[in-house]
Amino acid sequence: MAEKKRVSFLMFLPPLIFLGLAALFFIGVSRDDPNALPSTLIGKPAPVLAVEPLEGVTFGDADLREGGVTLVNFWASWCGPCRDEHPVLETLAEDGVTIYGVNYKDKPANAMRFLDQLGNPYAAIAADPAGRAAIEWGVYGVPETFVVDGKGQVVLRHPGPLTPEVVAKTLRPAIEAASAQ
Numbered sequence: 169m170a171e172k173k174r175v176s177f178l179m180f181l182p183p184l185i186f187l188g189l190a191a192l193f194f195i196g197v198s199r200d201d202p203n204a205l206p207s208t209l210i211g212k213p214a215p216v217l218a219v220e221p222l223e224g225v226t227f228g229d230a231d232l233r234e235g236g237v238t239l240v241n242f243w244a245s246w247c248g249p250c251r252d253e254h255p256v257l258e259t260l261a262e263d264g265v266t267i268y269g270v271n272y273k274d275k276p277a278n279a280m281r282f283l284d285q286l287g288n289p290y291a292a293i294a295a296d297p298a299g300r301a302a303i304e305w306g307v308y309g310v311p312e313t314f315v316v317d318g319k320g321q322v323v324l325r326h327p328g329p330l331t332p333e334v335v336a337k338t339l340r341p342a343i344e345a346a347s348a349q
Contacts, residue, residue, distance in 0.1 A: 207306055207322070207325040208306065209305065209306060209314070209322040209325060210322055210323070210324070210325065211321060211322070211323075212321065212322060213320050213321060213322075214229070214232050214233075214240070214305075214314070214316050214320050214321070214322050215301075215304040215305050216229055216304065217229055217232070217240075217270070217294065217301055218300055218301050218304070219270060219294035219295060219296050219301050220294060220295045220296075220297065221294060221295070222271050222276055222279060222280075222293045222294055222295040223276060223280055224292075224293070225291075225292045225293075226292055226293065226294045227268045227291070227292035227293075227294060229320070231268065231292070232268075232316050232320045233318075233319065233320035234318075235266060235318060236266065236318045236347065237265075237266075237315065237316065237317055237318060237323075237343050237346045237347050238265075238266045238267070238268060238291075238315075238316050239260070239265060239266070239267040239268070239313055239314065239315055239316070239339075240267075240268050240270060240305075240313070240314045240316060241257060241267055241268070241269050241270065241290070241311060241312075241313045241314075242270045242272050242296070242302055242305070242307050242310050242311060242312045242313075243269055243270070243271060243272065243310050243311050244271060244272045244273060244274045244279070244310050245271075245274050245275075245278040245279050245281065245282035246274065246278070247272075247310045247311060249310075249311055249328065249329040250310055250311045250329070251282075251286070252329050253311050253329035253330045253331070254286045254287070254289070256329075256330045256331060256332060256335060257289040257290075257330065258286075258287050258289045259335075260289065260330075260335065260339075261289035261290070261291075265343065266291045267289055267290050267291060268290060268291060268292055268293070268294070269289075269290035269292075269293040269294070270293070270294055270295075270296050270301060270302070271293060271294070271295045271296065272296050272299060272302055272307070272310050273296065273297060273298070273299050273302075274295070274297070276295060279293075279295070306325070308327055309327070311328065311329050311330070312325070312326065312327050312328070313325075313326045313330055313339075314326075315339065315342045315343055315346060316346075317346035317347075317349060318346070318347075318349075319349075323342050323345070323346045324338065324339070324342040326338060326339065
């Protein structure tokens with residue numbers, strides 16, 4: 169009799185496992201943005217920027233806490249999507265948005281050649297040769313852009329390249345909301 173109950177239970181186990189996995193899949197697919205990568209920094213002070221100067225004017229933590237709304241953009245010369253987003257950064261800079269660039273795990277000569285070829289949208293740039301600052305900021309990969317309000321609080325994190333659509337739908341509203349505070 170006990171053997172018969174055991175067989176009956178085992179017979180239902182595969183369909184139960186399937187239903188559980190199907191439920192997890194459905195929950196994952198029905199999220200608002202399945203590509204969204206969470207950030208623990210939103211609403212918190214921007215992490216300390218342990219960066220090195222990169223030929224010319226650099227910036228530091230005080231710049232993120234004493235000015236208006238700024239963008240912090242992690243980028244690299246070897247990054248194809250960074251090249252794709254560069255015209256968008258230049259447009260933002262022309263529109264008066266202050267952008268600080270953090271050059272990620274790159275050779276200084278390559279970084280400067282990249283900026284010489286494509287233009288420099290950054291108010292100041294710094295180097296993160298070992299990637300330590302990127303780890304502190306929770307960067308998954310480059311490019312990645314953060315909106316920081318005038319008090320040094322992270323308002324928005326955007327992983328991936330900025331596009332005109334992202335700027336219109338996500339970045340500009342975050343900048344305007346941070347400016348209004």
